[in-house]
Amino acid sequence: MKRYFLTIALISIFSMKTFCFRNFVEKNNYFVEFQEKNAEMAAVLHVNFTNVLPEYKEAEEIVKQQLKIYGNMLLAKRKVFITVKKEQKYKNIIGSAWYINSRAHKNPKKIKFQKDVGAYVWLGKTRTILSFPGYISFLKRESITSSE
Numbered sequence: 001m002k003r004y005f006l007t008i009a010l011i012s013i014f015s016m017k018t019f020c021f022r023n024f025v026e027k028n029n030y031f032v033e034f035q036e037k038n039a040e041m042a043a044v045l046h047v048n049f050t051n052v053l054p055e056y057k058e059a060e061e062i063v064k065q066q067l068k069i070y071g072n073m074l075l076a077k078r079k080v081f082i083t084v085k086k087e088q089k090y091k092n093i094i095g096s097a098w099y100i101n102s103r104a105h106k107n108p109k110k111i112k113f114q115k116d117v118g119a120y121v122w123l124g125k126t127r128t129i130l131s132f133p134g135y136i137s138f139l140k141r142e143s144i145t146s147s148e
Contacts, residue, residue, distance in 0.1 A: 045095035090124035
């Protein structure tokens with residue numbers, strides 16, 4: 001009797017999780033665009049949601065996950081840093097989320113993650129992910145320390 005109850009409980013918990021939570025599956029609910037213009041500029045990563053408009057926390061998790069994946073790809077290809085005029089420059093990736101409506105696919109809508117955050121950045125130097133305002137303050141600190 002205990003096994004029967006345990007089996008029914010596990011099946012109901014599994015089915016509840018399956019139907020209640022939206023799990024985004026790449027290539028079904030979203031696709032990723034990655035662009036590198038040149039070696040000195042930051043790369044751009046767009047996560048485009050097509051079928052369902054996600055909550056900002058879900059979109060934020062997926063963007064961070066994709067930033068880690070593409071950052072590790074840069075590490076594997078040894079494209080994280082370049083040498084320009086005897087100075088090492090690190091490659092960064094700026095990632096954002098967009099919702100593309102099937103009716104108005106030419107006008108995608110940007111998904112804001114929090115109040116002041118519209119993008120996240122993977123830093124090649126520290127291999128961490130920062131919010132875009134944090135990235136701007138990081139660049140200011142770097143420019144101050146390099147000028148001294």
